[in-house]
Amino acid sequence: MRGNQFRQGAVKEVAMSERARTIDTLLDERRTFAPSPEFLSKARVTDQSLFEAAAADPEGFWAEQAKKYVSWYKPFDTVLEWDLPFAKWFVGGELNVSYNCLDRHVEAGKGEKVAYHFEGEQGDTRAITYAELLSAVCRLANALKKLGIKRGDRVGIYMPMIPELPMAMLACARIGAAHSVVFGGFSAEAVRDRMNDAAAVAIITADEGWRRGGLVPLKRNVDEACEDSPTVKNVVVVRRTGNEVPMTEGRDHWYHDLVEGESDTCEPEHMESEDLLFTLYTSGTTAKPKGIKHTTAGYHLYAMFTHDLVFDIQPDTVYWCAADVGWVTGHSYIVYGPLGNGVTSVMYEGTPDFPAKDRWWSIIEKYGVTVLYCAPTAIRTFMKWGPEFPQKHDLSSLRLLGTVGEPINPEAWMWYREHIGGDRVPVVDTWWQTETGGIMIAPLPGVTVLKPGSATKPLPGIGAAVVDEAGNQVALGGGGYVTLTKPWPGMLRGIWGDDERYRETYWNRFGTQYFAGDGARIDEDGYFWFMGRVDDVMNVAGHRISTAEVESALVDHPAVAEAAVVAKSDPETGQAISAFVTLRAGYEGSTELIAELRNHVAKLIGPIAKPKWIAFTPDLPKTRSGKIMRRLLRDIAENRKLGDTTTLADSSIVADLQRRATEEEAKEQ
Ligand code: WTA
Numbered sequence: 001m002r003g004n005q006f007r008q009g010a011v012k013e014v015a016m017s018e019r020a021r022t023i024d025t026l027l028d029e030r031r032t033f034a035p036s037p038e039f040l041s042k043a044r045v046t047d048q049s050l051f052e053a054a055a056a057d058p059e060g061f062w063a064e065q066a067k068k069y070v071s072w073y074k075p076f077d078t079v080l081e082w083d084l085p086f087a088k089w090f091v092g093g094e095l096n097v098s099y100n101c102l103d104r105h106v107e108a109g110k111g112e113k114v115a116y117h118f119e120g121e122q123g124d125t126r127a128i129t130y131a132e133l134l135s136a137v138c139r140l141a142n143a144l145k146k147l148g149i150k151r152g153d154r155v156g157i158y159m160p161m162i163p164e165l166p167m168a169m170l171a172c173a174r175i176g177a178a179h180s181v182v183f184g185g186f187s188a189e190a191v192r193d194r195m196n197d198a199a200a201v202a203i204i205t206a207d208e209g210w211r212r213g214g215l216v217p218l219k220r221n222v223d224e225a226c227e228d229s230p231t232v233k234n235v236v237v238v239r240r241t242g243n244e245v246p247m248t249e250g251r252d253h254w255y256h257d258l259v260e261g262e263s264d265t266c267e268p269e270h271m272e273s274e275d276l277l278f279t280l281y282t283s284g285t286t287a288k289p290k291g292i293k294h295t296t297a298g299y300h301l302y303a304m305f306t307h308d309l310v311f312d313i314q315p316d317t318v319y320w321c322a323a324d325v326g327w328v329t330g331h332s333y334i335v336y337g338p339l340g341n342g343v344t345s346v347m348y349e350g351t352p353d354f355p356a357k358d359r360w361w362s363i364i365e366k367y368g369v370t371v372l373y374c375a376p377t378a379i380r381t382f383m384k385w386g387p388e389f390p391q392k393h394d395l396s397s398l399r400l401l402g403t404v405g406e407p408i409n410p411e412a413w414m415w416y417r418e419h420i421g422g423d424r425v426p427v428v429d430t431w432w433q434t435e436t437g438g439i440m441i442a443p444l445p446g447v448t449v450l451k452p453g454s455a456t457k458p459l460p461g462i463g464a465a466v467v468d469e470a471g472n473q474v475a476l477g478g479g480g481y482v483t484l485t486k487p488w489p490g491m492l493r494g495i496w497g498d499d500e501r502y503r504e505t506y507w508n509r510f511g512t513q514y515f516a517g518d519g520a521r522i523d524e525d526g527y528f529w530f531m532g533r534v535d536d537v538m539n540v541a542g543h544r545i546s547t548a549e550v551e552s553a554l555v556d557h558p559a560v561a562e563a564a565v566v567a568k569s570d571p572e573t574g575q576a577i578s579a580f581v582t583l584r585a586g587y588e589g590s591t592e593l594i595a596e597l598r599n600h601v602a603k604l605i606g607p608i609a610k611p612k613w614i615a616f617t618p619d620l621p622k623t624r625s626g627k628i629m630r631r632l633l634r635d636i637a638e639n640r641k642l643g644d645t646t647t648l649a650d651s652s653i654v655a656d657l658q659r660r661a662t663e664e665e666a667k668e669q
Pocket of ligand 1: 282327328329403404405406407408429430431432433434435455516517518530531532539542543544643
């Protein structure tokens with residue numbers, strides 16, 4: 001009990017100090033931006049009617065949207081069955097997501113429209129039309145079927161950002177297999193764990209990927225993962241870099257060999273609304289990632305609906321979401337949203353500074369991009385590089401900018417608007433999660449008055465609140481925990497294989513409200529100002545990483561007895577990982593060991609989880625019940641000027657830790 005009390009105290013304190021910061025920024029952040037006449041002249045939604053319709057009859061509203069956005073083989077009978085916390089949407093309906101993304105656009109005469117303008121990191125390009133995408137997906141779907149992959153199976157996908165990645169996802173959707181995409185930056189161990197959890201029957205990968213001119217050994221990682229993933233019977237390999245990779249006879253197949261000679265038609269499976277479309281693993285408060293389940297109809301509707309409205313999609317939109325398909329942002333807003341809506345997208349394989357720091361801006365100029373959607377961490381990096389890079393290019397095609405992944409500070413929001421948006425286009429800050437399937441809290445750009453740094457208000461049909469510890473809404477102006485108060489079509493359907501963890505993580509805390517794990521302040525106009533996570537999940541450059549996951553990777557190293565990981569604020573990545581490590585007897589802290597530990601974490605999870613800073617300490621400060629005092633560690637990480645790597649051999653830190661741990665204990669008694 002004591003441990004729990006302490007933990008709640010810690011949560012509150014973080015929220016409070018974050019809040020103080022947010023209020024400060026708010027005070028000097030009184031600017032507002034109403035939709036401009038120029039934007040309004042073309043905007044799709046300019047009034048409150050959607051909000052009103054959704055409030056008057058929520059189920060009727062979603063039924064209407066489901067008929068508008070989705071093509072059904074068989075109409076649904078029931079809009080919603082809500083057996084809290086388990087939802088079923090559009091029960092009785094039948095559809096296929098790949099049909100909705102491809103065939104129906106081709107049938108409507110849009111086969112020649114470009115689906116993806118692909119730009120490789122090395123400068124190679126491909127324009128893929130809807131008709132071409134459809135035949136590529138059908139050929140792969142036929143090939144997968146020949147390998148024995150069937151409706152209801154799970155297929156792993158571990159690929160670079162190339163068109164074969166959406167093709168693989170859509171081919172799975174076409175034959176009714178659920179995909180589980182693993183971000184290409186994750187390690188072999190991460191692939192293995194996810195494949196085993198999902199009992200995947202196959203993996204689709206590439207020989208290698210390009211990353212900042214270097215090579216990512218995807219196939220080699222898959223080989224390593226497969227040594228210990230007995231359910232994986234087939235590996236399909238796209239040739240990307242062309243370098244030689246070992247192929248295992250009987251298990252491994254070249255993608256181009258498999259699809260050669262396959263028919264470019266493939267009858268889509270008629271899927272039920274609640275059939276699994278995919279799982280996507282995300283970090284929670286424990287070391288084991290959660291396989292978040294999304295099903296067919298509700299998810300796809302919600303991705304299309306939010307994409308259409310938040311980005312104000314027009315017939316001539318050229319849309320670019322700069323996320324990686326390996327994260328949920330890429331699933332919903334590179335693949336299922338834009339393709340469902342028949343939009344032309346840009347897809348870029350590489351990093352923003354390859355070969356030079358103006359790569360993004362040259363892409364926008366080249367393709368005439370009208371909508372750009374990216375993460376605050378990228379914007380802060382561009383700010384640091386300076387406005388001269390975007391200034392070299394004509395960015396006048398842009399008419400809307402979006403951000404996602406972490407709180408955006410007002411300075412970055414303003415910089416984005418001024419230097420990328422030419423001081424004329426709306427910036428939509430969009431709050432959502434892997435679990436929500438699509439955007440939940442965000443402006444409608446033709447309706448909402450924008451405030452720099454705020455995600456503004458819930459979308460039509462969405463209920464969200466800021467509540468206190470008891471689950472009561474705080475007064476306007478107050479801060480607290482973000483909850484979602486009504487079921488929505490894109491909501492997760494649970495955690496793969498673990499209903500209990502689903503209840504525990506999201507529903508136990510506030511009963512009938514979904515606990516999002518984020519803190520926010522709600523201002524006098526009802527606008528949400530997000531402050532970051534209130535649990536043990538860090539947000540590094542917009543990527544969720546759990547402290548427990550990094551701790552368990554550190555403790556896996558033979559030199560480490562115990563480890564505590566906390567987030568420290570970072571001007572570029574939002575948060576950076578700081579680790580306090582206690583060594584086993586016989587080991588000495590050293591710069592070499594720090595490098596070794598960082599690499600160990602990279603090997604077990606992936607380079608994104610490498611601690612930026614590691615400190616050695618003879619003891620970790622703990623409560624009497626044995627809980628590590630994270631608040632104290634956070635404080636230390638936060639308030640000291642720490643270099644990239646510092647050792648706690650600097651004993652003043654150790655002394656400080658001990659003194660303050662004793663003080664905390666005294667206070668707790
Ligand atoms: C954070 C990414 C503030 C938040 C789509 C959330 C944000 C977590 C925003 C989900 C935003 C995402 N403002 N915070 N606009 N968008 N977050 O699952 O902490 O990778 O809980 O989904 O990112 O991260 P996930």
